[in-house]
Amino acid sequence: MSDLDFPTSAETLDGVSTVEVRTSANAALIPTIRAVASDLAARADFDLDAISDLRMAVDEACATLVDVAAPSSSLRCTFLVRRERIEVRAEVNAGQPDAAVSTDTFGWRVLQTLADDVQALRTPGVDGNGPTVGIRLDKHAGDAPR
Amino acid sequence: MSDLDFPTSAETLDGVSTVEVRTSANAALIPTIRAVASDLAARADFDLDAISDLRMAVDEACATLVDVAAPSSSLRCTFLVRRERIEVRAEVNAGQPDAAVSTDTFGWRVLQTLADDVQALRTPGVDGNGPTVGIRLDKHAGDAPR
């Protein structure tokens, strides 16, 4: 696990477009985050398999995090759209002090298959707050013609 | 014009789902915000005309704001999804001290036609910063069968 280094504003740095989506940590809002993932990948000229994979990977990451999020907390998902790849960072404030992303599940294995790179992130909570847990993933545009 | 009272987190209060999207204030990212608007309206069972109108209204509001945004600043767009209606608040930090949303344009007249209610918002800047300008709009789900 590595430290979280979460971008807080939505600047364009070096041709990177940033889109940050923040919702209540509620599974009912994950479909909207999936829609953002699909839209960004389609506009970044990802091939159809890569669009489908990114949509599923983002869903998986968000579903995993919503499961450990503190009640009434929020889910933050940032898309860094680069040339030929999209990096996604999702995070929540966890409810339990020992909360972490489980990496021994079927879902995590699927996530590893879908993304080109995936990492679980964790920053311990301060002052009795739960830790911040997150998932970072990278997806390349693919090369099949659309 | 009224004061900005912008929600900063994405809580669910009283059955209101909140989705906040933050991007660089760049017209190239407005299509993604349109996609969020369409997705939320479709899932909230808006009729097809109302989905189309909300998508166009959100586009218009964001395009207007991107025009007055300070360089390298961000565009923040919050969707409050209520029963039978969606409220949208979009805002940017403006570059010029006297910046405001123009309400004497064709675009603004179209926006008034598309939304059930629309308001220009403005908070003066402090310490030599430009003002924060925004647009709030309300759209009802409509009643045509889908």
Add this chain to the structure above:
Amino acid sequence: MSDPVAPCSRPTADAPPLRTSITLPQPGTVLLDVHGEVDTLTAPPLEQALSDLLAEQEADRLVVDLSGVTFLASSGLAVLIRAAHRAADRRLRLRLVTASRAVRRPLQITGSEQLFDMYEDVSAAVD
């Protein structure tokens, strides 16, 4: 392709984003039709619908039509895989009808296809 006329139709409980229904298109064949998105919220109603399908003890042909499914998450895959194992206990293989990339792709990349008999349209699957 003619849609089989259902002699018996039982809509199962469904949250708005997922609609399922079970029909008996011909003797010995049971067809579960699924429409919508299968994600963490809708995997449980899909699991219930698959249990209803597997409860048809007389049937020797179990068909799941996923043509109307527009998204399939790992939680949905896991439910399908569990149903395949339960069918295997009865020496049956589930027949899946998959028309779109949104369904085929998750089955492919997880190597789960081998657990099912795959069809591209429902008429071939029930035949």
Add this chain to the structure above:
Amino acid sequence: MSDPVAPCSRPTADAPPLRTSITLPQPGTVLLDVHGEVDTLTAPPLEQALSDLLAEQEADRLVVDLSGVTFLASSGLAVLIRAAHRAADRRLRLRLVTASRAVRRPLQITGSEQLFDMYEDVSAAVD
């Protein structure tokens, strides 16, 4: 509906989200085909394409096929309306082919339909 064979095709400059091309399906008729989303970024290339269409002095029938347009913002509407005024200066009415709600709805709610002759398919519009 048979697509008219183009004796002359000039693709105009386009950002990826908007594709335009002008063809002469028959003597006196010029057809501008537009594909993509017309918003604040792509209204300028549409305006250029409409200027090219209006520059066809020999033509007495100017057709804009918007069937491939998936989004039309007020900036795009304004460009179409300006083109209608320029056509009116030549005592011509632009013919618009609109197939989807994404295009029909903005024209309807702004009352701009009256400025154009509206068609539902391109073969009727060029005929």
